[in-house]
Amino acid sequence: MAPLQDLRPNSMAVPIRSLGPGHRERIARHLLALDGQDRYLRFGYAANDEQIRRYTDGLDFERDDIFGIYNRNLELLAMAHLAFSRDPQASACAEFGVSVLAKARGRGYGARLFDRAVMHARNEGVDLLFIHALSENTAMLKIARNAGATLERAGSETEAHLRLPPATLDSRVSALVEEQIAKTDYRLKSQAKSFWEFLAGLQEVRQGVREGRHKSGG
Numbered sequence: 001m002a003p004l005q006d007l008r009p010n011s012m013a014v015p016i017r018s019l020g021p022g023h024r025e026r027i028a029r030h031l032l033a034l035d036g037q038d039r040y041l042r043f044g045y046a047a048n049d050e051q052i053r054r055y056t057d058g059l060d061f062e063r064d065d066i067f068g069i070y071n072r073n074l075e076l077l078a079m080a081h082l083a084f085s086r087d088p089q090a091s092a093c094a095e096f097g098v099s100v101l102a103k104a105r106g107r108g109y110g111a112r113l114f115d116r117a118v119m120h121a122r123n124e125g126v127d128l129l130f131i132h133a134l135s136e137n138t139a140m141l142k143i144a145r146n147a148g149a150t151l152e153r154a155g156s157e158t159e160a161h162l163r164l165p166p167a168t169l170d171s172r173v174s175a176l177v178e179e180q181i182a183k184t185d186y187r188l189k190s191q192a193k194s195f196w197e198f199l200a201g202l203q204e205v206r207q208g209v210r211e212g213r214h215k216s217g218g
Contacts, residue, residue, distance in 0.1 A: 014109065016116045017182030019066040019079070027066065028056040030076040033101055041137045042099045044157075065124075067116050069109050072189050077104040080113035082121060094121050095130045098140065114143050119175050123167045131160040 019027065031042075031052045039047045047055070059066065059081075068079040078100040085093040096117050098110050121129055131149065133140045135158045144160035145151060151160045 014069055014107075014112050015182040015185035016067050016069055016112060016178065017185070018179060019068045020061050023066070023068065023076075024056060024059065026074070026076045027059070027068070027079060028053060030068075030079055030101065031056065031099065034099060035102070038099065038102065041134055041140070042097065044132075044134060065117070065120055067113055067120075069104075069113070070189060071104075072192065074189055077101050078109040078113060080117050082117045084124070084126070090128075092126055093128045093130065094124075094126045095132065097131075098143075110139060111143050111146070114147065116178065118147070118162075118164060119171055119178075122164050122171050123175055125167070127164050127166075129162045129164055131162075133158055133160070 031039075032049055034042065036046050039045075039052070043051075043055075063086075064084055065082040066079060067082070069077050071077055078098070080096065080098040083095045083097070085091060085095075087093075096114065098113050100109050118129065129149075131140065131144045133144075135141075135153055135156055137158075141151060141158055141160065144162065147162055149160040149162035151158055
């Protein structure tokens with residue numbers, strides 16, 4: 001297995017930020033926007049809206065880490081869930097899951113989120129990362145294979161595991177820099193969205209005034 005690099009080229013080209021409880025509703029909207037096939041590949045079953053809501057409501061932001069990629073409208077295009085083991089005998093293990101909206105495919109977001117999760121997992125002392133996926137989920141398995149993971153297929157499901165090297169100063173600094181860049185990017189997008197919404201509201205008011213004057217003959 002080829003050794004992982006501390007930071008892959010262009011891994012910070014797409015701002016990826018960690019998500020907290022305040023992002024729960026956007027996470028829910030992201031997952032609810034997945035079609036039946038995408039839900040099947042993400043969860044291993046055709047999750048309905050109620051099941052997705054339960055999953056979202058049950059996210060433990062204290063124990064696990066969630067990462068996301070937003071567009072300029074603050075729509076969550078892609079998200080990853082890094083779930084840490086609850087078993088004291090396997091405390092250095094974590095599982096990775098990812099979802100990407102159909103309209104955002106082909107941009108490498110899944111691989112970018114995987115790189116971000118790997119870096120964070122290393123910094124948290126994880127030495128074994130698991131990916132449990134349906135064997136037909138070729139996109140997810142390609143990400144794992146490209147990272148050097150060992151894949152074991154058992155019928156309709158495939159288990160991938162990747163040994164992670166210990167954290168380094170470079171991996172820790174890279175994570176801090178990337179998180180700061182992502183937070184700044186999110187703040188700017190939020191400010192821009194609020195500004196354009198304000199302008200749109202102002203235009204509606206102006207249009208209403210003009211129409212009122214026209215009707216009154218002013």
